[in-house]
Amino acid sequence: MRHSPTLKKIAERLSVSISTVSRALKNHPDISPETGRKVKELAELLEYDPNPYAVNLRTHSSKEFAVVVPSLSNFFYHSFISSIEEEARNYGYSVIIYRSSNDPKIEQEILKSCRHKRVSGIFIAITSETNDIESFLKMDVHGIPVIFFDKVPQYESCNKICVGDEHAAFLAAKEIIKKDIPNVLGIFGDRNMSITKARLEKFKAVLQQDGQSINLKTVHARSSAEAEQITLSLLPEWIGKKFAVFCMSDEILAGSMKAIQRKGLSAPVDLGVIAISDGMIPLLFYPEITYAETSGSKLGTLAFKRMMRCIAGSSFAQTIIDESKLVAGGSI
Amino acid sequence: MRHSPTLKKIAERLSVSISTVSRALKNHPDISPETGRKVKELAELLEYDPNPYAVNLRTHSSKEFAVVVPSLSNFFYHSFISSIEEEARNYGYSVIIYRSSNDPKIEQEILKSCRHKRVSGIFIAITSETNDIESFLKMDVHGIPVIFFDKVPQYESCNKICVGDEHAAFLAAKEIIKKDIPNVLGIFGDRNMSITKARLEKFKAVLQQDGQSINLKTVHARSSAEAEQITLSLLPEWIGKKFAVFCMSDEILAGSMKAIQRKGLSAPVDLGVIAISDGMIPLLFYPEITYAETSGSKLGTLAFKRMMRCIAGSSFAQTIIDESKLVAGGSI
DNA sequence: AATGTTTCCGCAAACGTTTGCGGACAGAAG
DNA sequence: CTTCTGTCCGCAAACGTTTGCGGAAACATT
Structure with missing residues (x-):
């Protein structure tokens, strides 16, 4: 059961303070190029990676999105998730996938878990039996934007991305x-x-x-x-x-x-x-x-863009509808 | 952006110490029935839920499993994940699903993320191009059991659950x-x-x-x-x-x-x-x-059992092979 | 009355980070 | 030589828990 390297260890080995290491790692202007280099070198060597729990505890932000779907055995959701993941990766976010099994109770539990984890945002295709839209809207109070996709609630004032x-x-x-x-x-x-x-x-x-x-x-x-x-x-x-x-x-x-x-x-x-x-x-x-x-991947990129807007502070709700395209097989 | 209730807040409202609240909530024998009742009542009322980040930071244990698969659009993985989730729920664990897109690089990143998150265990179907088995074995050093399923490495001394x-x-x-x-x-x-x-x-x-x-x-x-x-x-x-x-x-x-x-x-x-x-x-x-x-759900329950054994301390590796059954359509 | 035993609770440190603030030192300006 | 402006860095608090330890009070034993 080995231990991961921490800021403290790096600081000790370099005889500097923890704060210096922390700042050096994020290129804070207060740090001299010389020190910055040394810190980053050692961090690289030791394969340092910040402890996400500590970071979150401190900053209240987890760089991760949640995607919640009723089922995984669905090509549409699959391609949606793929595109969300790809975009997220570019922005340094990771995404975790939840499956509600089309059960509103499980959906609620997932929502709670997302709240506790303080995910940065939620993409969700709601259950066909979901009628308590209330709890979703409450997420906003906690500062967690929710983007509905595919299966969306009737309620108007929320962010929805639907297939056309x-x-x-x-x-x-x-x-x-x-x-x-x-x-x-x-x-x-x-x-x-x-x-x-x-x-x-x-x-x-x-x-x-x-x-x-x-x-x-x-x-x-x-x-x-x-x-x-x-x-x-x-x-x-x-x-x-x-x-x-x-x-x-x-x-x-x-x-x-x-x-x-x-x-x-x-x-x-x-x-x-x-x-x-x-x-x-x-x-x-x-x-x-x-x-x-009905392209899941296109819907995904649209949803992601909307999410980034929300995170940047845009609070006004919007419904986006994606157009479809005809793919000719030979069946007609 | 409201604030979640914390131990501290409960403690203040009840004029007791934080430690008392913490212990009361987990029925520690040191706490009198009277105090215990009061604390639990208020916690219920306030909808208190421990901050998982703080807990993890302190205890180094997250009650969650990771399932890593190359792809989600696969009925087999789907049923495997379903059964893992069901079992996990019973034991108070949650499961997060990762998708490697059959890319060893992404797989490595996921592994790293699992390590940092200190997941309690990993179920993984490796990429078809995965040849660096090393990093998986290193997880054990960190105290994270790894159960391979379906697509498993050649390497002998690890836990594998395969279809027959x-x-x-x-x-x-x-x-x-x-x-x-x-x-x-x-x-x-x-x-x-x-x-x-x-x-x-x-x-x-x-x-x-x-x-x-x-x-x-x-x-x-x-x-x-x-x-x-x-x-x-x-x-x-x-x-x-x-x-x-x-x-x-x-x-x-x-x-x-x-x-x-x-x-x-x-x-x-x-x-x-x-x-x-x-x-x-x-x-x-x-x-x-x-x-x-080749039944995913059966494999899932087998894998889960093995996981619980590992967590309980069984360190010896084992390969379990699930038998198949013939389902007659009318095509032959 | 002095001592031992329980019962119940609080103190404080620790987990690994981030960040406001202030301080030491150097060089520049007067 | 003083004062001023940077530049670079460290101190310490905070995030919300858990837990070993010790202590006060109450009660029981000599």
């Missing part, structure tokens, strides 16, 4: 119109989710406005399995017609694709397939599925 | 023999990875021993895309024969399935498909792919 649900739905609908497909089966998620509403409404609106003659049927599924069942039961009535299936999310897409394979159909000849996706699942099939991308 | 590569390969091979399939295309990963060697050798051995008449061809792919290419180029010569494709991992499976779909083939009629997998990808297809499961 409307825009993604718009792109998908436009693509369908462009391909001149007369019949569309739209499979959406849980009716209660705001994300579902946004995507559904826009999708419907575009199709009705720009493609008047298009026949659209929409259904809702709350899970991958349910999406599979629904698709399976609906598919027979469409076979033979020229039609496309639109899947609102990766989860839905996974289920629907299973049904489509099961029926022995294959895109783009028997039907068209198009989705809104984070970009992982569509690549697993041949042809790859055409999708409107 | 041999056993999984064995199960897959046995299944092929049982189904009486005469021709097998085995697609494996990078030749240099120990995991590849273990799976390849066992797979080959079982097939040769128990299924003498089986014709086995093995190839190697270093990525999903490469697996797709190889499969694509090889498939024509097998069509018509009764054969099966064995994929060593999820990554390979993803690539191969794309090629198979591209050729318009479908399991189990045109060919058989079987894999070693963490259980996510196989469920995306219809029929679901039959696979030998």
Whole structure:
């Protein structure tokens, strides 16, 4: 159980005071170049690194961000986290990742832990059952900025970074119109989710406005399995017609694709397939599925910029919405 | 920027000393029941929580574990982390997740950060390019136990928890023999990875021993895309024969399935498909792919148990290998 | 009454940093 | 020779805990 080098040890070996060492290490103007050099050399040699606990105790600032997500098995969050990490590294911050398991109670515990640790900031995708927005707002009182992303609360006066649900739905609908497909089966998620509403409404609106003659049927599924069942039961009535299936999310897409394979159909000849996706699942099939991308990494850089603003003192809340882009596979 | 309650504040309001409060809060026998009650009541009221930085500075112990993985977009790691978290919670530990991005340099930085934070223990799946095992062993000097899992170093004298590569390969091979399939295309990963060697050798051995008449061809792919290419180029010569494709991992499976779909083939009629997998990808297809499961959650509980032993003082290194189980889809 | 034993509590040091303040010394200006 | 302005550095307090030690009071024993 060896001991890490401390300011004290360096000071003793150099016969200077602790404060001198401390200052030398951060290039304080009070320190002569000569002393500065010597200190930094020894520190390098000894592999000195400040004890973060002591620093925090003293300064009340931990150079670390927390990212809180409901689940890790999600390509979108993964790419979001990646970009946050990369940016953070450049600014000398580290990031720790928390997983709420979509449980508001665990989410609260994590929040408490963040408070005690005095993290410099929190990026959070809230639980689908989170309704106590109160505790998040309280973080501000403690001087900890909170940036919501992806799954954000309804409450207006907070910082939110969201994917452009409307825009993604718009792109998908436009693509369908462009391909001149007369019949569309739209499979959406849980009716209660705001994300579902946004995507559904826009999708419907575009199709009705720009493609008047298009026949659209929409259904809702709350899970991958349910999406599979629904698709399976609906598919027979469409076979033979020229039609496309639109899947609102990766989860839905996974289920629907299973049904489509099961029926022995294959895109783009028997039907068209198009989705809104984070970009992982569509690549697993041949042809790859055409999708409107909700980019986690782009959202990440946007969120990070906003965070840095908050830390710099900008207190006014803002909602940023990221645009989507269409990635053409060969499925439609 | 409000202030958290401290021992001092409680002490002042109760006109006792700080030490009395500290001891009362942890039921020290020196404290009278009367005083203890009062202190605990006020602490509850004020929502007191010890400042973890001060505690650590004093005691040199943080009740938190670190889990380090190359990537988060991996169902196996995901389930591993879940089970570690669940166990940890029961013991009053929290866990922080680090992501090395499969970069040994970042891995080193993470390790350093863990050292400074004096985490109570580290669970790590090393980078595929990690060869400097030295720094991991040094953690022991600092009193931080390290448990390797999944991707483990060759070095013997350390704690390793691995999936049963041999056993999984064995199960897959046995299944092929049982189904009486005469021709097998085995697609494996990078030749240099120990995991590849273990799976390849066992797979080959079982097939040769128990299924003498089986014709086995093995190839190697270093990525999903490469697996797709190889499969694509090889498939024509097998069509018509009764054969099966064995994929060593999820990554390979993803690539191969794309090629198979591209050729318009479908399991189990045109060919058989079987894999070693963490259980996510196989469920995306219809029929679901039959696979030998490498269970992250089981590995997690095993790793955690080992960790608790280490913390309790057991210093002797041990390698634990988890057995696999066959999950039948309908692909073979 | 003197001594021993409990019970309960406070003092103070320590963990490793940061930082305001003041002091020693040098050279410059008068 | 005094005074002044820098330059460079050290003292000491503070952050919030934990814990060994010692001490006061109360009570029990000779």
